[in-house]
Amino acid sequence: MTINASFNKLKTEKKNLIINAAIKEFVRNGFDKASTNEMVKEANISKGSLFNYFHSKKDLYVYLIEYGIQVIEYLYEQIDLNETDLFKRIENIGLQKFHIHRKFPHVFDFLASSVKEESADVKDIIRKKVDPIYKQGTEIIYKNIDYSKFREDIDVEKAIEILNWTMSGFGEKALQQINSFEDIDEFGSLYFKEWERYSEILKASFYK
Known part of the structure; x- marks a missing residue:
């Protein structure tokens, strides 16, 4: 994955706008049919800027996968493993997901849709990166219940x-x-x- 360091130097608000616009388009149309034109239109940036930050659509997709995984890992860190009641544990997870959704409204949809992604360009990357994080999540959710x-x-x-x-x-x-x-x-x-x-x-x- 190739990403220009200038993307990480953007203001948080602008970065989040680009991330959310790209995620939304990938969720809506999948990797192959996702339009970078729609992404830049929604993010209010030029196409040249997008490909300056990410050298290809695949680089952007992989970045979003890794970003989504970081969000999920943060969610796992917030789970109170001292709470042994399963229903209260689930309620706590729902609360954390709600807070994350306020900031990144499509990130959970994106990771869920990535599991069903069939594009040969990204399928192997998804299996390698996303599948283990879901397996880890199942183990954490039910740990110490x-x-x-x-x-x-x-x-x-x-x-x-x-x-x-x-x-x-x-x-x-x-x-x-x-x-x-x-x-x-x-x-x-x-x-x-x-x-x-x-x-x-x-x-x-x-x-x-």
């Missing part, structure tokens, strides 16, 4: 599978709704109240 809270007649692995499906669906629903709110804090408050309702239903089903 007190499984004794689950009822004895419950298959814990199946319960976690159901919980993962619920989280995934709830997260997708939230991402679809978030842009319709002018007040992001209002959305956050409603989001966590709704998750509490889901959580109570699942707790009643799985916990002693």
